[in-house]
Amino acid sequence: MAALAGFVAPLFWGVVVLSLLVFVHEAGHFLSARLCGMRVTEFYLGMPCRARLSFRSRRYGTEVGVTPILLGGYTRICGMEGEDDDLLATCLASVQRQGRVAATDVAVELGIDEERAYALLATLCDWASIRPLYDPRRGEHPGQKTYPARFETLARDADMLTEYDRGHDFARAGSTTAGQARPVVGAPEELLKTERSRTYRGKGFLARAFVLVAGPLVNIALAFAIVVGSLCLAGISIAVNTNVIGHVEEGSCAAAAGLVDGDSITAVDDVATSDWNGLCDALGTALSARRDFTVTYTHGGTSQTVTVDMPEGEQMTRFGIEAQRSVVRLNVIQASAYALDYAGQVGTFALRLIMPQHTVETLQGTSSVVGVSAMAATAASEGPRELLLFIAMVSMSLGFMNLLPIPPLDGGKVLIEVIQLMVRRPIPTRVQNGISYLGLAFFLLVFCFALKNDLSTLFF
Numbered sequence: 001m002a003a004l005a006g007f008v009a010p011l012f013w014g015v016v017v018l019s020l021l022v023f024v025h026e027a028g029h030f031l032s033a034r035l036c037g038m039r040v041t042e043f044y045l046g047m048p049c050r051a052r053l054s055f056r057s058r059r060y061g062t063e064v065g066v067t068p069i070l071l072g073g074y075t076r077i078c079g080m081e082g083e084d085d086d087l088l089a090t091c092l093a094s095v096q097r098q099g100r101v102a103a104t105d106v107a108v109e110l111g112i113d114e115e116r117a118y119a120l121l122a123t124l125c126d127w128a129s130i131r132p133l134y135d136p137r138r139g140e141h142p143g144q145k146t147y148p149a150r151f152e153t154l155a156r157d158a159d160m161l162t163e164y165d166r167g168h169d170f171a172r173a174g175s176t177t178a179g180q181a182r183p184v185v186g187a188p189e190e191l192l193k194t195e196r197s198r199t200y201r202g203k204g205f206l207a208r209a210f211v212l213v214a215g216p217l218v219n220i221a222l223a224f225a226i227v228v229g230s231l232c233l234a235g236i237s238i239a240v241n242t243n244v245i246g247h248v249e250e251g252s253c254a255a256a257a258g259l260v261d262g263d264s265i266t267a268v269d270d271v272a273t274s275d276w277n278g279l280c281d282a283l284g285t286a287l288s289a290r291r292d293f294t295v296t297y298t299h300g301g302t303s304q305t306v307t308v309d310m311p312e313g314e315q316m317t318r319f320g321i322e323a324q325r326s327v328v329r330l331n332v333i334q335a336s337a338y339a340l341d342y343a344g345q346v347g348t349f350a351l352r353l354i355m356p357q358h359t360v361e362t363l364q365g366t367s368s369v370v371g372v373s374a375m376a377a378t379a380a381s382e383g384p385r386e387l388l389l390f391i392a393m394v395s396m397s398l399g400f401m402n403l404l405p406i407p408p409l410d411g412g413k414v415l416i417e418v419i420q421l422m423v424r425r426p427i428p429t430r431v432q433n434g435i436s437y438l439g440l441a442f443f444l445l446v447f448c449f450a451l452k453n454d455l456s457t458l459f460f
Helices: 002-035 088-098 103-110 114-126 188-197 205-233 276-288 332-352 359-363 369-382 384-402 410-423 429-459
Strands: 040-045 053-056 063-066 073-077 100-102 130-133 150-153 236-239 245-248 264-268 293-299 302-308 321-323 325-328
Touching (some): 002 073, 088 103, 088 150, 100 103, 103 114, 114 150, 205 332, 205 410, 332 384, 359 429, 369 429
Parallel strands (some): 040 063
Antiparallel strands (some): 236 325, 245 321, 293 302
């Protein structure tokens, strides 16, 4: 039973912590995309799966939900996939004119092969300009790996706004429902330009970069807020610089010598000790000498001297005492300075991971999901404050790791955006996918190292 509890507790707290932080991360992408006027069709906690619980936001049109595979999350922002094609405007006009079309008919009408027709329709679906039409009689269903045979228009209001667009109002006269024909008024290119402007690809560099970094920045901001709040409200435990013992470790040299909590050590081998710093220096010198030494201490108002027996030929590095501690509550400025310093340390650690001369050394200090889950369970057992601080630690790490310029991480996508801005043309999707595969291979290597570290710590 104890073994089962030892397995379930880390699993539970690992899922809770990681799911919470992924949700916060994806919320950053979602809110920033909506703020920039991009369409967002899905916002999910958990990896894509046919089994899901969800509801559709009446304000944004976004399908919000959770899947049982709580190993991540995703936000489907329109316009992040698909290829540009000079027939997109004509294809969109064709669907609008007919209401519902088959991909084969689009291919015939535009004089192209079915593969290109499907690519056009898939891009328009990704833009949320049209949508797939699944026919159960054909065995088609949402979530299948391929697109169905037919596609249809979306519901649009009098201004051609869809449910994913800000300010839509389907109660107005002139609105049309999904699948209803509505011929394009004016040039098809103008409608396509308007549709593009409401997607990720249709926004400028700054808006796209902002959406990409918003997820990691929200993780960092959450960690910063937790650390500052904890230091201001709960305070921080600090050692008191006095020669009074706060705690004696069980089974230590100090315990064997008869010292107990609250005793005051006044001398070590006739070296006077009036504060904790001096006491640590004196004990360090005595322990490094590898010989017996005396400790003079006050207990209950009476001074006593005891000889500490050192194991012959062994190097002892710990005497087994801890300082008295007191809780100090910091002000906002002090707490913020502490949080900034911590953020700098985490950022430096993440950066060293991609510096060849430090990569192997840095990998020795990484943890995988297994280690994070075990530490989450330990933190939860120590109380809410410790759990919150652990969440802050993981959130800060998650944020900085995602800012690394390695595709498919958010920082890697920003790097691709910068390169595209400099060369003034988009990088082909297949090239981006190839770079992303290399990045995934690197992080698979990182995961293997981290898992090895965790297994060594847990079992050996």
